[in-house]
Amino acid sequence: MRSSAESLASEPVPASRGGLIGWVEGHSEGPLLLCIGGLHGNEPAGVQALKTLIGQIQARRQLLSGDFVAVIGNSLALAAGRRFMSYDLNRAWTPSRVEGSRHGLSVYVDPSGGSSSRRRRNPAPGPEDAEMVRLLHLLDAVSRRRRGPVHVLDLHTTSGWGGTFTSTADRPAHRRFAMAIPVPLVLGLNEHLEGTLLTHLDDLGYTTTVCECGQHEEPRAVNRAQAAVWLALRAAGMLSEAAIPDLESSRRIMRAARRNLPQTFEMVHRHPVQPEDRYRTRPGFTNFQPVRAGTVVGEDRTGEIVAPVGGMLLMPLYQKLGEDGFFVVRERGDLGDPDGH
Numbered sequence: 001m002r003s004s005a006e007s008l009a010s011e012p013v014p015a016s017r018g019g020l021i022g023w024v025e026g027h028s029e030g031p032l033l034l035c036i037g038g039l040h041g042n043e044p045a046g047v048q049a050l051k052t053l054i055g056q057i058q059a060r061r062q063l064l065s066g067d068f069v070a071v072i073g074n075s076l077a078l079a080a081g082r083r084f085m086s087y088d089l090n091r092a093w094t095p096s097r098v099e100g101s102r103h104g105l106s107v108y109v110d111p112s113g114g115s116s117s118r119r120r121r122n123p124a125p126g127p128e129d130a131e132m133v134r135l136l137h138l139l140d141a142v143s144r145r146r147r148g149p150v151h152v153l154d155l156h157t158t159s160g161w162g163g164t165f166t167s168t169a170d171r172p173a174h175r176r177f178a179m180a181i182p183v184p185l186v187l188g189l190n191e192h193l194e195g196t197l198l199t200h201l202d203d204l205g206y207t208t209t210v211c212e213c214g215q216h217e218e219p220r221a222v223n224r225a226q227a228a229v230w231l232a233l234r235a236a237g238m239l240s241e242a243a244i245p246d247l248e249s250s251r252r253i254m255r256a257a258r259r260n261l262p263q264t265f266e267m268v269h270r271h272p273v274q275p276e277d278r279y280r281t282r283p284g285f286t287n288f289q290p291v292r293a294g295t296v297v298g299e300d301r302t303g304e305i306v307a308p309v310g311g312m313l314l315m316p317l318y319q320k321l322g323e324d325g326f327f328v329v330r331e332r333g334d335l336g337d338p339d340g341h
């Protein structure tokens, strides 16, 4: 185990370590685009997309300004087809846990789902502890080798249907980057989730967005993830429009997933769940389905669970593991619509 950030930073790019799909150095200085797939192990679409794309981007190396890096988020959970093994790797990036991970300390997450964390009495590292150390090495290599500003595209899928959208911090540069992918943008999600990877990367000064690409098993989720990567490369200014194979078809793929939904939403409610709640979403709900205040969305051991406010439902939980039962979002109309809907 490394004992300090300095010792991590002196290491070469960890090309031989598991989880790095590829690192393409462009012919000239420029931004670095970091793409992450499979931060949740039951979401393989982003990883499939990145594995397909890496050769195509490598072939354009002479046209690429800056650097393209593709990584697997949680490789152990991905191999097992599970969201996570012992804790959610997208809720573990609080400053204290990152610091503990750098010092080789196992991070213990309360299995009851509570947000408090403490270090294990038993120091044996769990699967996600090893994944965090691996990702910290990769992130240190990114920070050390970048030749310009860093952009991050974090590719996910959802357990419910109809959920293709981006999600980012409510900051102008972040919104611009996310809106280059012509699907709905949901603001404010991260503010309600503790320890997401992108919150950590925002704190490093990177411009980040999540792209949810559809339902976990939907083949089109892979196509959407590929389209999102090309659009992000263009948005970061790393490839000219002409250097991207059929940029217009990438836009079409994403616009088709947008349907006629508004451009921008903000989160107004999150229903947190813990394993002992035994929460179940009622069948049939989809992403962006309108709900009224009082609509029964699911049940738990206390009885019916309703949406306390009206709006549109987002990410209704249809899988065993997860800390979010559902979200309610509302249109936010003050930020314009570059796609002209």
Ligand SMILES: [Zn+2]
Binding pocket: 039, 040, 043, 156, 157
């Ligand atoms: Zn996910």
